[in-house]
Amino acid sequence: MLKLRVIPCLDVKNGRVVKGVNFVSLRDAGDPVEQAAVYDAAGADELTFLDITASHENRDTILDVVSRTAEKIFLPLTVGGGVRTTDDMRRLLLAGADKCAMNSAAVSRPDLISEAARKFGSQCVVVAVDARQSAPGKWEVFTHGGRTPTGMDAIDWCKQAAERGAGEILLTSMDRDGTGSGFDLDLLRAATQAVRLPIVASGGVGTLEHFVEGAKAGATGLLAASVFHFGQFTVAQVKQALTDAGLPVRPSPAPFQVSQTS
Amino acid sequence: MAQPLSIAVVDYEGGNLASAARAAMRAAELSGLNASVIITNEPAEVRRADRIILPGQGAFADCAHGLEAIAGLKDSILQAVAKGTPFLGICVGMQLMAERGLEHGVTEGFGWIAGEIAPMDAPGLRLPQMGWNELDLHRPHPLTQGLGPAPHGYFVHSYALRNTTDDVLLASADYGGSVPAIVCRANVAGTQFHVEKSQTVGLKILANFLAWQPEATF
Numbered sequence: 001m002l003k004l005r006v007i008p009c010l011d012v013k014n015g016r017v018v019k020g021v022n023f024v025s026l027r028d029a030g031d032p033v034e035q036a037a038v039y040d041a042a043g044a045d046e047l048t049f050l051d052i053t054a055s056h057e058n059r060d061t062i063l064d065v066v067s068r069t070a071e072k073i074f075l076p077l078t079v080g081g082g083v084r085t086t087d088d089m090r091r092l093l094l095a096g097a098d099k100c101a102m103n104s105a106a107v108s109r110p111d112l113i114s115e116a117a118r119k120f121g122s123q124c125v126v127v128a129v130d131a132r133q134s135a136p137g138k139w140e141v142f143t144h145g146g147r148t149p150t151g152m153d154a155i156d157w158c159k160q161a162a163e164r165g166a167g168e169i170l171l172t173s174m175d176r177d178g179t180g181s182g183f184d185l186d187l188l189r190a191a192t193q194a195v196r197l198p199i200v201a202s203g204g205v206g207t208l209e210h211f212v213e214g215a216k217a218g219a220t221g222l223l224a225a226s227v228f229h230f231g232q233f234t235v236a237q238v239k240q241a242l243t244d245a246g247l248p249v250r251p252s253p254a255p256f257q258v259s260q261t262s
Numbered sequence: 263m264a265q266p267l268s269i270a271v272v273d274y275e276g277g278n279l280a281s282a283a284r285a286a287m288r289a290a291e292l293s294g295l296n297a298s299v300i301i302t303n304e305p306a307e308v309r310r311a312d313r314i315i316l317p318g319q320g321a322f323a324d325c326a327h328g329l330e331a332i333a334g335l336k337d338s339i340l341q342a343v344a345k346g347t348p349f350l351g352i353c354v355g356m357q358l359m360a361e362r363g364l365e366h367g368v369t370e371g372f373g374w375i376a377g378e379i380a381p382m383d384a385p386g387l388r389l390p391q392m393g394w395n396e397l398d399l400h401r402p403h404p405l406t407q408g409l410g411p412a413p414h415g416y417f418v419h420s421y422a423l424r425n426t427t428d429d430v431l432l433a434s435a436d437y438g439g440s441v442p443a444i445v446c447r448a449n450v451a452g453t454q455f456h457v458e459k460s461q462t463v464g465l466k467i468l469a470n471f472l473a474w475q476p477e478a479t480f
Contacts, residue, residue, distance in 0.1 A: 001436050002387070003394045003414065040461070045394055074285055076416055076459045096280055098459060121320030123390060123418040167390055167418070198392045220388055250394040254410025256292050256462045259473070 003250040005045040005221040006211070006238050007078075007200060008228040010035055013052045015061035017229075033068045039228070040073045042235040043252040047073070048101070048170075048223060051081030052145070063095045070096020080128055080170070086112070086119050093120060101126040101170050104143035107150055107157070110164060117165025126200075127161035128170040129154055131187055139187055146174050154187070155194050162195040169195065170223070173203040178226070180206025183214040192218030208233060208241035215247050267297040267472060270311035272355075274303060274328040274335060278458065282317045282352060285458035289468035297472060305338035313472060314339060314347055317458075318354025322363030322379050322421065325354045326371065340372070346479040349450040350471050356445065356452025357423065365421050374450050374480060377426035382419070384438030390420040395435040395455070397443050397463075403432050405451055405470045406444065413463045415443060415455030422454065449476035 011018040016030040036047050047069075051062040059082055066079055079092050080101030089100045106112050106127055116125045130146050131139035131154035139154035158169050171191050173184035183201045192199050200221030201214040211222050227233050239249040267290070271283045283299045290297035300307060308314060316339070318325045329336050343349050351359050360371045363379040371379070382389060394414040399406050417435065423442040433444040435455075444467075445452050451471065457464035 001396060002391060002417075003396075005393045070281060071284055074281075074288065074459055074461050074464060076418075076456075093278065094280060096278075096284070098278060098281070098456075122420075123319060123392070168392060196389055198388045198390070220393060250396075250414045251412055253414070253462045256465055256469075257408050257410070258293050259408050259470070 001248050002220070003045070003248045004215050004242055005200070006043075006235050006242075006249070007046045007048055007221050007223040008039045008044050008235065009048040009050055009202070009223050009225040011050050011052055011225060012062060012065060014058045015065055018052065032065050033072065036069045036073055039235065040075055043239065043250075044075065044235050045250055046076045046078065046221070048078040048080065051079065053082065063091055066092060066095040066097050078126055078170075080126070086116050089116055089120060089124075093124060097124075099124045099126045099168065101128040103128040103130060104148075106161070107141060107143050107152065110160060113161055113164040113166055117167070122165045122167035125166050126168045126170050127158075127166040128172065129157055129161070130172045130174050131184075132174040133184070133187070137186065137190065139190075142174060155190050158191050158195050162197050166197060168198050168200060168221075170200045170202060176204025177202075179204055180226075182206060182210040183217065183219070185213055185217045188214060188217040188219055208238060211238050212241060212245040212247065215242060215245075264296065267295060267312045268310065269297055269299045269313045269315060269472070270308050271299060271301045271315045271317065272303070272308060272335070272339065273301045274325070274332055278319060279317055281458045282315055285465060286315060286468055286472070289465045290472055292465060293469040293473065295469070295472055303332050303335055305334035308335065308338040309342050311342065311347065314342055314349045316349065316351045316355035316358065318352065318356075318358060320354065321365045322354060322357055322371075323366040323369040326358060326363065326369045329358070343374075343450055343480050346449055346476070348471065348474050348476055350468075351450075351452035352458065353419065353454065353456055356454055357421065359445065359450060359452050360423055360426070363421070375423075375426055375430045375445050375447055377423050379421050380424050382422050382437070382441070387438045391417050391437045391441070393417065395437060395443075397433045397435055399433050400428075400431055403446065404474050405446060405467060406432055407470060409463055409466055414460070415453065415457070415463060416459045417455040419454060448478040448480040450480050
C-alpha cells in the first residue's frame with residue numbers, strides 16, 4: 001500500500017536556511033544540508049527546498065546546496081523558487097534534485113509545463129499553485145511569492161497543469177500559510193476531486209490533527225515548514241498521529257546492515 | 263590491492279544519472295567495498311565494467327530511442343550481459359528489460375523478461391503512483407537480503423510491467439492490484455522503484471547488487 005508522505009520544507013535564501021531551528025545536533029543551524037540530514041534521519045519521506053534568494057546573481061548557491069544534499073541524502077528532493085526555463089530545471093536535476101516546482105514561470109507561459117514534461121518526464125514536473133480564496137468555493141492563483149494576482153481560477157489551473165503533463169501539484173493556501181489554523185480543506189477537496197495527480201497540501205499546519213485532516217481531504221503529500229523548523233513537532237509525532245487516525249505511513253527504515261559473508 | 267569493482271552507470275540522457283552513481287558509490291562505501299563508478303555512454307567502457315546500472319526516467323519510447331541513438335551502446339549492454347555481467351535497471355531502465363512498451367506507440371524492449379509496459383489502472387487511486395510503497399518479497403534472493411522489516415521503496419510511475427511470469431518476480435507492491443517491483447532473471451535485475459532514492463532500503467539493494475554473484479548467465 002502507498003503511504004502518505006510527510007514532507008518538511010526548508011526555505012533557503014542565499015544558500016542559508018531561513019527560520020531554521022537550532023537543533024542541538026547541528027554544528028551550523030543555517031546550513032540546509034545539515035538540516036536536511038536531520039530530517040532524513042527523523043523519517044521524512046521527501047524534502048522540499050524553496051529557494052527564496054532575491055537576486056538572480058545568487059541563484060547558483062542553490063545548486064551547490066542541492067548538490068551537497070544529494071551527496072549525503074538518498075531521499076527524493078524537490079526544489080522550487082526561481083525555476084524559469086527548462087535550462088534552470090536541467091541544472092537543478094543535474095545537481096541532484098528529483099523534481100522541480102514551477103509557479104510564476106508556468107503561469108506566464110504554460111507551455112513551460114509541457115516542454116519540461118517532454119524533456120525530463122512528468123515525474124519531475126511539479127506545478128506549485130498559490131491560491132487565495134476569492135468567493136465561497138472559489139480560489140484565485142497568485143504568483144511572485146503571493147504578490148501578484150492573476151485572475152485565474154486555481155482549480156481550472158490545476159486541471160490545465162495536469163493536462164499539460166505535470167506530475168504533481170503543490171497546493172498552497174495563501175489564506176492559511178503561516179497562520180497555524182490548518183490546511184484549507186475546501187480547497188484541497190476541490191483540487192483532489194478535479195485532478196487525478198498526487199496533490200501535496202501546503203500552508204497552515206499548526207497541530208497534529210491538521211495533518212490528519214489534510215490526508216482525509218485527499219492530499220497524498222503533507223508539507224510543513226514552521227512546525228518542523230521551530231521544533232513544535234517531529235516527523236515521528238506526525239506519523240504517529242496519522243497512524244492513530246488509521247492512515248498509512250512508512251515506518252522509519254532499518255539502519256543499513258552489512259551482510260554477513262559466509 | 264585488488265582492482266576496484268568497476269560500475270558503469272549508462273548515460274543516454276535517460277534520467278537521474280548522478281543520483282544513481284552517488285547511491286552506488288555510497289552503497290559500496292557502506293559495505294566496505296572498493297569500487298569505482300563511472301557515468302558513461304562509451305560502449306567499450308560498458309563492456310569492460312563489472313556491473314552495469316541503467317537508470318531511466320520519462321517515457322519508455324524516448325528512453326528506448328535514446329539508448330539506440332548512441333552508436334553501439336545498446337549492443338555493448340547486450341554483449342556484457344551475455345558474458346555474465348550483472349545488470350540493474352532502475353525505473354524505466356527496469357521497464358526496458360520487458361518485451362515491449364506501450365507508451366507513445368509500441369516500442370521493443372530488451373525482451374529479457376516476459377511482458378509489456380502498459381498504463382496502470384489503479385482505479386480510485388492517484389496517478390502517477392508517487393511515494394513510498396511496501397515491498398512484498400516473494401522469495402529469498404541475494405538481491406533482497408537484509409532489507410529489514412516492512413521495507414519500502416520510492417515509486418514514481420504511471421506505467422507498469424504486466425503479463426510477466428512469476429519466476430522473474432522477486433517483489434511486488436500493491437497499488438490497485440499487484441505491481442511488479444523487483445524482477446530478476448539470471449544475471450539481470452530491475453527495480454520499478456528508485457533504489458537511489460529509497461534511503462537505506464535502496465542502498466542495501468544496491469550493495470546486494472554490487473556483491474551479487476549470479477548463479478546463471480542470461
